Amino acid sequence: MSTIRNQIGEKLEEYYKSRGTAQERAEAHSAVIDAEKTANQKVKGMIGEKLRRLDALTGRDTEPQKRKAAAYMDLGITEIVQAQRKAQNLLTVAQDEVGAFIEDEKKSYIKSLNGTALAVLSDEEKEERADSYVRSYLVYGQVYDKKQKAAKQKFDELRDEVARCRTEYNATLLAKQAFIDDNKDLIEEELRAKRLRDLRKSGILDELGLAEKKPEENTEEDTEG
DSSP, X not given: OHHHHHHHHHHHHHHHTTTOOXXXXXXXXXXXXXXXXXXXXXXXXXXXXXXXXXXXXXXOOHHHHHHHHHHHTTSOHHHHHHHHHHHHHHHHHHHHHHHHHHHHHHHHHHHHTTTSGGGGSOHHHHHHHHHHHHXXXXXXXXXXXXXXXXXXXXXXXXXXXXXXXXXXHHHHHHHHHHHHHHTHHHHHHHHHHHHHHHHHHHTHHHHTTOSXXXXXXXXXXXXXX
């Protein structure tokens, strides 16, 4: 914020240098400080909003997940698994839409290079320029015209949908894990039964002489008559 302070300070100094009193200079100094505080608050607000969106996108914001998971915990495990698959599919679709939107913006920029001096660039160079240009306003918010503003707004909406889908998906995972924890004894029992079935099929018990012997079938013909 030192740049803002310098800019305002220079203007106030120019204004007061010939006729400003000590009181006026003190007030001017306070104005500079207040202006910097206001600018700092705005920047912190913007950063805070970006961090909240990032937490939602990456799944670090666990409170919404826990609240949603509570609703799933009343369901049976079959319903929870079905909800997980549905949420995962929706998350994939939302992520694909973000990727497709970025690609469309890049293609639009590359198309705009036709008829300019940059048209002679290689495809790779155009791709690099397009990637840098699109990310500047979509990701970093460096918006300079209405078209970029509209694209940025749409991009944020798509990413908010990704965040919502991720929260829903993670909620189903929490609910499934809670079910697993609550039914650990049944799961361990089933795992033991499965290992025993695999062990019997492997033939190792036969090699060790531990396999249960099957009762011999009576092959003698009944000759009594």
